[in-house]
């Protein structure tokens with residue numbers, strides 16, 4: 001399904017960003033301050049405070065409700081969708097802590113690296129679960145005629161986003 005492929009492309013883009021971000025976190029922890037590109041950290045943090053969340057909106061408005069119906073939850077989230085939604089919430093909270101910790105980077109970089117590690121770990125694990133379990137389940141069980149409807153929904157979410 002093209003819609004699922006598009007969500008997977010988002011995942012790949014995010015994993016690349018996380019790889020660079022993680023290297024930076026390690027440099028900070030090792031005290032290699034001269035090698036740290038603060039602009040790159042700011043760009044990454046801006047991404048995780050803006051465009052990144054459109055991906056969650058896309059999943060929460062298409063694949064999650066449809067899979068819940070298929071699994072038998074009616075209008076309510078059910079099965080693995082509940083776990084994925086919980087993780088989305090955990091990631092929203094973890095991001096808030098990371099963003100806040102960066103504001104105090106100069107006085108205490110340890111809190112920032114700890115929060116950034118936590119966010120990175122959670123997100124990598126979450127993406128793995130979706131790729132290995134949720135997306136194959138959707139492709140194998142859902143009606144593929146949903147694809148065009150979902151792609152339209154993605155377009156709408158992108159268009160309505162007030163993000164720079």
Ligand SMILES: [Fe+2]
Pocket residue numbers: 007011055059127130
């Ligand atoms: Fe995802």
